[in-house]
Amino acid sequence: MSRQPRERMRKRPTLEDVAAAAGVSRSTASIVLRGPDGASAAARKRVEAAAFELGYRPDVRARQLATSVPKVLGVQFRLDSDFHARVCQRLYLDANAAGYELLLSGVSPTRSAAESIRTLEDARPSGLVLIDPDEFPAGALDVGIPHVAIGHTGPAELERVSTSTGLGVRQAMEHLAALGHQRVCHVSGGTHPVARRRREVFELEAERLSIEGWTIESPDGTVAGGIAAARSILASSLPTAVLAYNDEVAVGVITELSRHGLLVPREVSVMGFDDVGWIASGLGLTSVSQRIDLLSQYAVRLLLERAPSVFRPEGPAHLKVEPELKIRDSTAPPGSN
Structure with a gap:
């Protein structure tokens, strides 16, 4: 039985390959890919395009x-x-x-x-x-x-x-106020310094915007903490919106509200903080990105x-x-x- 010839592994593109594809010298390609000034805008554009097309990645270990x-x-x-x-x-x-x-x-x-x-x-x-x-x-x-x-x-x-942090909470509260929310609950994230700071700014912004705002503590900044806080929310007067300490807490709040038949955002709007990947964009969660x-x-x-x-x-x-x-x-x- 004859063997089929093994497909040759594709060679990893080198700096020389990028330079040749871009029509520049090796030194120019190196300058562009290392980031410092010294190459024209046209050369930089050609080198970056060639590197992308070839799938070039710098060999960090070789450089070291x-x-x-x-x-x-x-x-x-x-x-x-x-x-x-x-x-x-x-x-x-x-x-x-x-x-x-x-x-x-x-x-x-x-x-x-x-x-x-x-x-x-x-x-x-x-x-x-x-x-x-x-x-x-x-x-x-x-x-x-x-x-x-x-x-x-x-x-x-x-x-x-x-x-x-202050600007992020301010953006969140102004967004909720613009939507017409007048009763907003903040689910805090425990005793962490950042959680304390977000709570302080929430209280200041609620007063500035003439919003009835109150805080419910969650045990921590996790989904489980958000679920526990949502149970406290359900046991008291229901807000029209919830501003959670972070996205994980927001997911916990939404999970528990949904389990009790409350629709988000029709009956309660929920916001997160941090804008973490799959949690925020994957679930359609309004959030404040930390960039x-x-x-x-x-x-x-x-x-x-x-x-x-x-x-x-x-x-x-x-x-x-x-x-x-x-x-x-x-x-x-x-x-x-």
């Missing part, structure tokens, strides 16, 4: 070997957070685009934040990204590795990138700018990202048919 510089960024994240998972996905894209790989270290009920950070620091990465760091071990900033936090938590001396793309881009940029000198004489940088309201199917005017 060529430069003899470890180009790795460490990331601390919580294993139980969908939002953190989405941030990590985006960090992979932005780190790889800059020629870096990621080293992830998770935090869980059985693994402390301090242990997670120590693991990353022992690997001696070029920099560390800490997503919502609830704990921060003493002396961690003295090890000579740049640290950048994504979020509002962690010590003040950390450089950080965060979304404006994960910008949080990731700015965090990587801060690390790479800071890498040559660990300390800024002018103090730590704090970049603010403007949130974006994503209006979908879970909100409507009260009593909509």
